[in-house]
Amino acid sequence: MRRNIITLALxxxxxxxxxxxxxxxxxxxxxxxxxxxxTGQPGxxxxxxxxxxxxxxxxxxxxxxxTEMSDVPFQGEIGPPLDGVGxxxxxxxxxxxxxxxxxxxxxxxxPSFYKVDGFIRPGNAYTGDAADDSFGPLLTAQQIEDVVxxxxxxxx
Amino acid sequence: xxxxxxxxxxxxxxxxxxxxxxxxxxxLTINGEIEMTTWTEPSAVVEGALxxxxxxxxxxxxxxxxxxxxxxxxxxxxxxEDAMAAWDEVEGEAGKSCASCHGDVEDSxxxxxxxxxxxxxxxxxxxxxxxxxxxxxxxxxxAEPLKYTGTxxxxxxxxxxxxxxxxxxxxxxxxxxxxxxxxxxxxxYTRTGQLELSCANCHEDNxxxxxxxxxxxxxxxxGFPVYRLKNTKLNSVHARFKGCVRDTRAxxxxxxxxxxxxxxxxxxxxxxxxxxxxxxxxx
Numbered sequence: 001m002r003r004n005i006i007t008l009a010l011x012x013x014x015x016x017x018x019x020x021x022x023x024x025x026x027x028x029x030x031x032x033x034x035x036x037x038x039t040g041q042p043g044x045x046x047x048x049x050x051x052x053x054x055x056x057x058x059x060x061x062x063x064x065x066x067t068e069m070s071d072v073p074f075q076g077e078i079g080p081p082l083d084g085v086g087x088x089x090x091x092x093x094x095x096x097x098x099x100x101x102x103x104x105x106x107x108x109x110x111p112s113f114y115k116v117d118g119f120i121r122p123g124n125a126y127t128g129d130a131a132d133d134s135f136g137p138l139l140t141a142q143q144i145e146d147v148v149x150x151x152x153x154x155x156x
Numbered sequence: 157x158x159x160x161x162x163x164x165x166x167x168x169x170x171x172x173x174x175x176x177x178x179x180x181x182x183x184l185t186i187n188g189e190i191e192m193t194t195w196t197e198p199s200a201v202v203e204g205a206l207x208x209x210x211x212x213x214x215x216x217x218x219x220x221x222x223x224x225x226x227x228x229x230x231x232x233x234x235x236x237e238d239a240m241a242a243w244d245e246v247e248g249e250a251g252k253s254c255a256s257c258h259g260d261v262e263d264s265x266x267x268x269x270x271x272x273x274x275x276x277x278x279x280x281x282x283x284x285x286x287x288x289x290x291x292x293x294x295x296x297x298x299a300e301p302l303k304y305t306g307t308x309x310x311x312x313x314x315x316x317x318x319x320x321x322x323x324x325x326x327x328x329x330x331x332x333x334x335x336x337x338x339x340x341x342x343x344x345y346t347r348t349g350q351l352e353l354s355c356a357n358c359h360e361d362n363x364x365x366x367x368x369x370x371x372x373x374x375x376x377x378x379g380f381p382v383y384r385l386k387n388t389k390l391n392s393v394h395a396r397f398k399g400c401v402r403d404t405r406a407x408x409x410x411x412x413x414x415x416x417x418x419x420x421x422x423x424x425x426x427x428x429x430x431x432x433x434x435x436x437x438x439x
Binding site for chain 1: 347348349350351357366367368369398401402406407408
Protein backbone atom coordinates (compact mmCIF):
# COMPACT_ATOMS: atom_id res chain seq x y z
CA MET A 1 0.00 0.00 0.00
CA ARG A 2 2.69 2.38 1.07
CA ARG A 3 4.76 1.36 -1.96
CA ASN A 4 1.86 2.30 -4.24
CA ILE A 5 1.64 5.77 -2.78
CA ILE A 6 5.34 6.30 -3.38
CA THR A 7 5.04 5.04 -6.95
CA LEU A 8 2.12 7.38 -7.53
CA ALA A 9 4.02 10.32 -6.06
CA LEU A 10 7.02 9.58 -8.29
CA UNK A 11 4.83 9.25 -11.36
CA UNK A 12 3.28 12.66 -10.66
CA UNK A 13 6.68 14.24 -10.14
CA UNK A 14 7.94 12.72 -13.39
CA UNK A 15 4.97 13.80 -15.49
CA UNK A 16 5.03 17.22 -13.82
CA UNK A 17 8.64 17.67 -14.89
CA UNK A 18 7.89 16.45 -18.40
CA UNK A 19 5.03 18.89 -18.79
CA UNK A 20 7.20 21.89 -17.89
CA UNK A 21 10.13 20.71 -20.01
CA UNK A 22 10.81 22.43 -23.34
CA UNK A 23 11.39 19.83 -26.06
CA UNK A 24 14.58 20.15 -28.18
CA UNK A 25 12.61 21.31 -31.22
CA UNK A 26 10.66 23.96 -29.28
CA UNK A 27 13.45 26.06 -27.79
CA UNK A 28 12.89 29.78 -28.54
CA UNK A 29 16.09 31.61 -29.47
CA UNK A 30 16.47 35.41 -29.52
CA UNK A 31 19.75 36.36 -31.20
CA UNK A 32 21.32 33.15 -29.94
CA UNK A 33 20.01 33.51 -26.37
CA UNK A 34 17.28 31.51 -24.60
CA UNK A 35 15.45 33.37 -21.85
CA UNK A 36 13.10 30.65 -20.64
CA UNK A 37 14.45 27.85 -18.45
CA UNK A 38 14.24 24.49 -20.26
CA THR A 39 12.81 22.80 -17.14
CA GLY A 40 11.39 25.46 -14.85
CA GLN A 41 13.66 23.98 -12.17
CA PRO A 42 16.77 25.81 -10.92
CA GLY A 43 20.05 24.38 -12.16
CA UNK A 44 22.47 22.68 -9.77
CA UNK A 45 26.01 24.06 -10.27
CA UNK A 46 27.62 21.04 -8.58
CA UNK A 47 26.04 18.62 -11.02
CA UNK A 48 26.77 21.08 -13.83
CA UNK A 49 30.45 21.05 -12.94
CA UNK A 50 30.44 17.27 -13.27
CA UNK A 51 28.79 17.45 -16.70
CA UNK A 52 31.40 19.95 -17.93
CA UNK A 53 34.37 17.86 -16.74
CA UNK A 54 33.21 14.30 -17.48
CA UNK A 55 34.08 12.61 -20.76
CA UNK A 56 30.84 10.62 -21.04
CA UNK A 57 28.70 13.71 -20.29
CA UNK A 58 29.37 17.22 -21.68
CA UNK A 59 33.14 16.70 -22.07
CA UNK A 60 33.40 20.48 -22.49
CA UNK A 61 37.05 20.38 -21.40
CA UNK A 62 37.82 18.39 -24.57
CA UNK A 63 37.76 21.79 -26.27
CA UNK A 64 37.92 24.37 -23.44
CA UNK A 65 40.50 25.13 -20.78
CA UNK A 66 38.83 25.78 -17.43
CA THR A 67 41.20 26.88 -14.67
CA GLU A 68 38.63 26.34 -11.92
CA MET A 69 38.74 22.68 -12.90
CA SER A 70 42.52 22.24 -12.94
CA ASP A 71 41.99 18.88 -11.19
CA VAL A 72 40.64 17.54 -14.50
CA PRO A 73 43.62 16.58 -16.73
CA PHE A 74 44.02 17.10 -20.50
CA GLN A 75 42.00 20.22 -21.24
CA GLY A 76 41.66 21.08 -24.92
CA GLU A 77 42.47 24.26 -26.82
CA ILE A 78 39.79 24.39 -29.52
CA GLY A 79 37.45 27.02 -28.03
CA PRO A 80 38.12 29.98 -25.75
CA PRO A 81 38.88 29.29 -22.06
CA LEU A 82 35.77 29.12 -19.88
CA ASP A 83 37.43 31.31 -17.26
CA GLY A 84 35.19 34.31 -16.59
CA VAL A 85 32.31 33.26 -18.90
CA GLY A 86 29.92 34.14 -16.06
CA UNK A 87 31.07 37.76 -16.42
CA UNK A 88 31.05 37.85 -20.20
CA UNK A 89 27.65 36.29 -20.84
CA UNK A 90 24.20 36.50 -19.28
CA UNK A 91 22.22 33.46 -18.10
CA UNK A 92 20.05 33.57 -21.24
CA UNK A 93 23.07 33.81 -23.51
CA UNK A 94 24.83 30.91 -21.79
CA UNK A 95 21.64 28.81 -22.07
CA UNK A 96 21.56 29.60 -25.78
CA UNK A 97 25.24 28.72 -26.28
CA UNK A 98 25.01 25.39 -24.45
CA UNK A 99 21.67 24.47 -26.07
CA UNK A 100 22.81 25.20 -29.63
CA UNK A 101 26.00 27.23 -29.99
CA UNK A 102 25.46 27.59 -33.74
CA UNK A 103 22.60 30.02 -33.05
CA UNK A 104 25.05 32.36 -31.30
CA UNK A 105 28.17 31.58 -33.40
CA UNK A 106 27.12 30.62 -36.95
CA UNK A 107 29.14 27.67 -38.25
CA UNK A 108 30.74 27.06 -34.83
CA UNK A 109 32.64 23.83 -34.27
CA UNK A 110 30.93 23.55 -30.88
CA PRO A 111 28.37 20.69 -30.88
CA SER A 112 24.69 21.44 -30.31
CA PHE A 113 23.91 19.81 -26.99
CA TYR A 114 20.11 20.00 -27.07
CA LYS A 115 19.09 19.21 -30.61
CA VAL A 116 17.72 16.02 -32.19
CA ASP A 117 17.34 16.66 -35.91
CA GLY A 118 19.15 17.99 -38.95
CA PHE A 119 22.16 15.66 -38.62
CA ILE A 120 24.03 13.97 -41.50
CA ARG A 121 24.44 10.23 -40.84
CA PRO A 122 23.63 10.39 -37.11
CA GLY A 123 25.11 7.43 -35.26
CA ASN A 124 24.28 5.38 -32.21
CA ALA A 125 26.65 7.12 -29.78
CA TYR A 126 30.25 6.05 -30.54
CA THR A 127 29.47 2.63 -32.05
CA GLY A 128 29.78 3.68 -35.69
CA ASP A 129 26.32 2.18 -36.32
CA ALA A 130 23.27 4.12 -37.42
CA ALA A 131 21.16 5.86 -34.80
CA ASP A 132 18.20 3.85 -33.45
CA ASP A 133 15.13 4.59 -31.34
CA SER A 134 17.28 5.48 -28.34
CA PHE A 135 18.58 8.60 -30.11
CA GLY A 136 18.24 11.71 -27.93
CA PRO A 137 19.98 15.05 -27.35
CA LEU A 138 23.59 15.01 -26.07
CA LEU A 139 22.43 16.43 -22.73
CA THR A 140 19.04 16.41 -20.99
CA ALA A 141 17.14 19.65 -20.36
CA GLN A 142 18.06 19.53 -16.67
CA GLN A 143 21.74 18.90 -17.46
CA ILE A 144 21.70 22.02 -19.67
CA GLU A 145 20.25 24.02 -16.75
CA ASP A 146 22.86 22.54 -14.39
CA VAL A 147 25.70 23.49 -16.78
CA VAL A 148 24.34 27.05 -17.14
CA UNK A 149 24.16 27.36 -13.34
CA UNK A 150 27.78 26.22 -13.10
CA UNK A 151 29.03 28.53 -15.89
CA UNK A 152 27.43 31.49 -14.07
CA UNK A 153 29.78 30.78 -11.12
CA UNK A 154 32.86 31.28 -13.34
CA UNK A 155 33.67 34.92 -12.50
CA UNK A 156 37.02 36.61 -12.70
CA UNK B 157 54.74 28.20 -39.00
CA UNK B 158 53.56 31.80 -38.55
CA UNK B 159 50.15 30.61 -37.47
CA UNK B 160 51.49 27.99 -35.12
CA UNK B 161 53.80 30.48 -33.45
CA UNK B 162 50.94 32.89 -32.90
CA UNK B 163 48.74 30.19 -31.38
CA UNK B 164 51.52 29.04 -29.11
CA UNK B 165 52.12 32.57 -27.90
CA UNK B 166 48.42 32.92 -27.18
CA UNK B 167 48.08 29.60 -25.44
CA UNK B 168 51.31 29.91 -23.54
CA UNK B 169 49.55 32.45 -21.38
CA UNK B 170 46.63 30.10 -20.78
CA UNK B 171 47.94 26.61 -20.18
CA UNK B 172 51.16 24.84 -19.38
CA UNK B 173 50.17 22.08 -21.83
CA UNK B 174 50.72 24.43 -24.73
CA UNK B 175 54.48 24.08 -24.46
CA UNK B 176 54.30 20.73 -26.27
CA UNK B 177 51.23 21.46 -28.35
CA UNK B 178 53.07 22.76 -31.40
CA UNK B 179 54.47 20.42 -34.03
CA UNK B 180 58.04 19.52 -33.06
CA UNK B 181 60.84 21.10 -35.08
CA UNK B 182 62.81 18.02 -36.02
CA UNK B 183 64.29 16.24 -39.02
CA LEU B 184 63.52 12.66 -40.01
CA THR B 185 66.26 10.56 -41.59
CA ILE B 186 65.64 6.81 -41.87
CA ASN B 187 68.47 4.40 -41.14
CA GLY B 188 70.87 7.33 -41.36
CA GLU B 189 70.38 7.46 -45.14
CA ILE B 190 66.86 8.25 -46.41
CA GLU B 191 66.18 11.97 -45.92
CA MET B 192 62.47 12.57 -45.52
CA THR B 193 60.37 15.59 -46.43
CA THR B 194 57.97 15.92 -43.50
CA TRP B 195 57.17 19.64 -43.61
CA THR B 196 56.71 21.42 -46.92
CA GLU B 197 55.02 24.10 -48.99
CA PRO B 198 51.37 23.54 -49.93
CA SER B 199 50.73 22.11 -53.39
CA ALA B 200 47.99 23.53 -55.62
CA VAL B 201 45.52 21.07 -54.02
CA VAL B 202 45.60 22.76 -50.60
CA GLU B 203 46.53 26.28 -51.60
CA GLY B 204 44.51 28.70 -49.50
CA ALA B 205 43.42 25.86 -47.18
CA LEU B 206 46.73 25.06 -45.51
CA UNK B 207 49.72 27.42 -45.18
CA UNK B 208 52.06 24.43 -44.76
CA UNK B 209 51.85 20.68 -45.24
CA UNK B 210 53.07 18.68 -42.25
CA UNK B 211 53.39 14.95 -41.64
CA UNK B 212 51.74 13.48 -38.56
CA UNK B 213 55.27 12.52 -37.46
CA UNK B 214 55.88 16.09 -36.19
CA UNK B 215 52.89 15.90 -33.85
CA UNK B 216 54.11 12.87 -31.94
CA UNK B 217 56.41 12.76 -28.90
CA UNK B 218 60.22 12.58 -29.01
CA UNK B 219 60.41 8.83 -28.35
CA UNK B 220 57.70 7.91 -30.85
CA UNK B 221 59.45 10.01 -33.50
CA UNK B 222 62.77 8.35 -32.75
CA UNK B 223 61.32 4.85 -33.19
CA UNK B 224 60.59 5.64 -36.81
CA UNK B 225 64.13 6.69 -37.72
CA UNK B 226 65.61 3.19 -37.50
CA UNK B 227 64.07 0.06 -38.99
CA UNK B 228 65.30 -2.01 -36.06
CA UNK B 229 63.25 0.15 -33.70
CA UNK B 230 60.18 0.49 -35.93
CA UNK B 231 57.69 -2.25 -34.92
CA UNK B 232 55.94 -1.79 -38.28
CA UNK B 233 58.95 -3.38 -40.00
CA UNK B 234 58.14 -6.77 -38.44
CA UNK B 235 54.97 -6.78 -40.54
CA UNK B 236 56.97 -5.75 -43.59
CA GLU B 237 59.17 -8.82 -43.08
CA ASP B 238 56.10 -11.07 -42.91
CA ALA B 239 54.88 -9.55 -46.16
CA MET B 240 58.27 -10.20 -47.80
CA ALA B 241 57.70 -13.89 -47.17
CA ALA B 242 54.14 -13.60 -48.51
CA TRP B 243 55.50 -11.85 -51.64
CA ASP B 244 57.35 -15.06 -52.64
CA GLU B 245 54.60 -17.45 -51.59
CA VAL B 246 52.73 -19.31 -54.33
CA GLU B 247 48.98 -19.17 -53.71
CA GLY B 248 45.86 -19.85 -55.80
CA GLU B 249 44.91 -21.90 -58.85
CA ALA B 250 47.35 -20.18 -61.20
CA GLY B 251 50.31 -21.44 -59.17
CA LYS B 252 51.86 -17.99 -58.88
CA SER B 253 53.26 -15.65 -56.26
CA CYS B 254 53.58 -11.85 -56.44
CA ALA B 255 57.26 -12.44 -57.32
CA SER B 256 56.30 -14.62 -60.33
CA CYS B 257 55.02 -11.53 -62.12
CA HIS B 258 56.81 -8.65 -60.38
CA GLY B 259 60.22 -10.08 -59.45
CA ASP B 260 62.13 -8.20 -56.80
CA VAL B 261 59.82 -6.01 -54.71
CA GLU B 262 62.39 -3.28 -54.17
CA ASP B 263 62.86 -2.77 -57.90
CA SER B 264 59.34 -3.32 -59.22
CA UNK B 265 57.36 -1.56 -56.48
CA UNK B 266 59.56 1.48 -55.99
CA UNK B 267 57.44 4.60 -56.59
CA UNK B 268 54.12 2.73 -56.66
CA UNK B 269 52.80 3.84 -53.23
CA UNK B 270 53.51 7.49 -54.10
CA UNK B 271 50.86 7.65 -56.85
CA UNK B 272 48.03 5.62 -55.23
CA UNK B 273 45.04 5.81 -55.25
CA UNK B 274 45.08 5.99 -59.05
CA UNK B 275 43.00 5.34 -62.14
CA UNK B 276 42.96 1.81 -63.57
CA UNK B 277 42.19 2.05 -67.27
CA UNK B 278 41.19 -1.58 -67.83
CA UNK B 279 38.78 -1.71 -64.90
CA UNK B 280 37.63 1.89 -65.39
CA UNK B 281 37.87 2.66 -61.68
CA UNK B 282 39.93 4.48 -59.07
CA UNK B 283 41.94 1.88 -57.19
CA UNK B 284 43.54 2.02 -53.77
CA UNK B 285 46.64 -0.11 -53.22
CA UNK B 286 44.49 -2.60 -51.34
CA UNK B 287 42.13 -2.91 -54.31
CA UNK B 288 45.08 -3.48 -56.65
CA UNK B 289 46.57 -6.16 -54.40
CA UNK B 290 43.24 -7.98 -54.38
CA UNK B 291 42.81 -7.55 -58.14
CA UNK B 292 46.21 -9.24 -58.63
CA UNK B 293 45.26 -12.00 -56.23
CA UNK B 294 41.87 -12.81 -57.75
CA UNK B 295 42.66 -12.22 -61.43
CA UNK B 296 46.34 -13.13 -61.85
CA UNK B 297 46.85 -15.65 -59.05
CA UNK B 298 43.31 -16.96 -58.88
CA ALA B 299 43.62 -16.77 -55.11
CA GLU B 300 41.20 -15.56 -52.44
CA PRO B 301 41.08 -11.80 -51.84
CA LEU B 302 42.51 -10.58 -48.53
CA LYS B 303 40.30 -8.84 -45.95
CA TYR B 304 40.48 -5.12 -46.72
CA THR B 305 41.77 -4.00 -43.31
CA GLY B 306 43.18 -7.37 -42.17
CA THR B 307 46.78 -7.87 -41.06
CA UNK B 308 47.85 -9.75 -44.23
CA UNK B 309 46.61 -6.93 -46.44
CA UNK B 310 47.93 -4.11 -44.29
CA UNK B 311 51.33 -5.82 -44.05
CA UNK B 312 51.51 -6.17 -47.85
CA UNK B 313 50.62 -2.49 -48.25
CA UNK B 314 53.32 -1.66 -45.67
CA UNK B 315 55.90 -3.61 -47.69
CA UNK B 316 54.95 -1.84 -50.91
CA UNK B 317 55.02 1.53 -49.09
CA UNK B 318 58.39 0.85 -47.45
CA UNK B 319 60.24 0.59 -50.76
CA UNK B 320 59.00 4.09 -51.73
CA UNK B 321 60.06 5.80 -48.52
CA UNK B 322 61.57 9.20 -49.20
CA UNK B 323 59.85 9.63 -52.58
CA UNK B 324 57.32 12.47 -52.78
CA UNK B 325 53.60 11.65 -52.69
CA UNK B 326 52.32 12.63 -56.13
CA UNK B 327 48.69 11.60 -56.51
CA UNK B 328 46.84 12.74 -59.63
CA UNK B 329 43.68 14.76 -59.08
CA UNK B 330 42.55 15.47 -62.65
CA UNK B 331 41.60 13.55 -65.77
CA UNK B 332 39.59 10.37 -65.14
CA UNK B 333 39.88 10.67 -61.34
CA UNK B 334 38.54 14.23 -61.17
CA UNK B 335 34.98 13.24 -60.32
CA UNK B 336 36.01 10.86 -57.55
CA UNK B 337 38.42 13.47 -56.19
CA UNK B 338 35.58 16.03 -56.03
CA UNK B 339 33.43 13.51 -54.18
CA UNK B 340 36.25 12.95 -51.69
CA UNK B 341 36.67 16.66 -51.19
CA UNK B 342 33.00 17.04 -50.48
CA UNK B 343 33.16 14.26 -47.88
CA UNK B 344 36.18 15.94 -46.26
CA TYR B 345 34.20 19.10 -45.63
CA THR B 346 30.89 17.44 -44.66
CA ARG B 347 30.02 17.79 -40.98
CA THR B 348 28.80 14.35 -39.95
CA GLY B 349 27.20 12.77 -36.92
CA GLN B 350 25.57 14.15 -33.82
CA LEU B 351 28.70 16.22 -33.11
CA GLU B 352 28.53 17.74 -36.61
CA LEU B 353 32.28 17.65 -37.22
CA SER B 354 34.08 17.40 -40.55
CA CYS B 355 37.64 16.23 -41.18
CA ALA B 356 38.49 19.89 -41.82
CA ASN B 357 37.14 21.04 -38.43
CA CYS B 358 39.81 18.99 -36.67
CA HIS B 359 42.65 18.58 -39.18
CA GLU B 360 42.55 21.83 -41.16
CA ASP B 361 41.20 24.44 -38.71
CA ASN B 362 42.72 23.08 -35.52
CA UNK B 363 45.90 21.10 -36.26
CA UNK B 364 48.55 21.81 -33.65
CA UNK B 365 45.95 22.20 -30.90
CA UNK B 366 44.98 19.75 -28.20
CA UNK B 367 41.53 18.14 -28.27
CA UNK B 368 41.35 16.62 -24.80
CA UNK B 369 44.48 14.40 -24.58
CA UNK B 370 45.10 14.28 -28.34
CA UNK B 371 47.44 16.53 -30.27
CA UNK B 372 45.69 17.19 -33.58
CA UNK B 373 47.78 16.68 -36.72
CA UNK B 374 46.75 17.49 -40.27
CA UNK B 375 45.45 13.93 -40.65
CA UNK B 376 47.84 13.21 -43.53
CA UNK B 377 48.11 9.65 -44.84
CA UNK B 378 51.66 9.68 -46.26
CA GLY B 379 52.72 7.60 -43.23
CA PHE B 380 50.23 4.77 -43.73
CA PRO B 381 50.00 2.03 -42.78
CA VAL B 382 50.88 3.26 -39.29
CA TYR B 383 52.01 1.14 -36.38
CA ARG B 384 50.13 2.47 -33.36
CA LEU B 385 51.57 2.00 -29.89
CA LYS B 386 47.98 2.23 -28.63
CA ASN B 387 46.74 -0.97 -30.32
CA THR B 388 50.17 -2.50 -31.10
CA LYS B 389 49.36 -3.29 -34.71
CA LEU B 390 49.51 -1.87 -38.20
CA ASN B 391 46.53 0.33 -39.04
CA SER B 392 45.20 0.93 -42.53
CA VAL B 393 43.93 4.20 -43.94
CA HIS B 394 40.29 3.13 -44.01
CA ALA B 395 40.42 1.80 -40.44
CA ARG B 396 41.66 5.24 -39.35
CA PHE B 397 38.94 7.02 -41.34
CA LYS B 398 36.36 4.78 -39.76
CA GLY B 399 37.59 5.65 -36.26
CA CYS B 400 37.55 9.38 -36.95
CA VAL B 401 34.03 9.31 -38.43
CA ARG B 402 32.80 7.18 -35.52
CA ASP B 403 34.16 9.81 -33.15
CA THR B 404 31.75 12.36 -34.61
CA ARG B 405 28.94 10.10 -33.33
CA ALA B 406 28.10 9.20 -36.92
CA UNK B 407 27.19 6.09 -38.83
CA UNK B 408 30.54 5.32 -40.52
CA UNK B 409 31.22 4.22 -44.08
CA UNK B 410 32.68 0.75 -44.61
CA UNK B 411 36.38 0.12 -45.32
CA UNK B 412 36.75 -0.35 -49.07
CA UNK B 413 33.48 1.51 -49.78
CA UNK B 414 33.33 3.96 -52.73
CA UNK B 415 33.04 6.81 -50.20
CA UNK B 416 36.26 5.91 -48.40
CA UNK B 417 38.08 5.28 -51.71
CA UNK B 418 37.11 8.81 -52.81
CA UNK B 419 38.08 10.26 -49.43
CA UNK B 420 41.43 8.45 -49.57
CA UNK B 421 42.17 9.87 -53.01
CA UNK B 422 41.41 13.39 -51.81
CA UNK B 423 43.28 13.11 -48.47
CA UNK B 424 46.30 11.51 -50.21
CA UNK B 425 46.46 14.46 -52.61
CA UNK B 426 46.46 16.92 -49.70
CA UNK B 427 49.80 15.37 -48.80
CA UNK B 428 51.35 15.76 -52.26
CA UNK B 429 54.98 16.77 -51.75
CA UNK B 430 55.45 14.94 -48.42
CA UNK B 431 57.65 11.83 -48.47
CA UNK B 432 56.07 8.40 -48.47
CA UNK B 433 56.67 7.36 -44.85
CA UNK B 434 54.87 4.04 -44.33
CA UNK B 435 55.09 2.13 -42.16
CA UNK B 436 55.27 5.00 -39.68
CA UNK B 437 54.95 4.95 -35.89
CA UNK B 438 52.24 6.85 -34.03
CA UNK B 439 50.76 6.70 -30.55
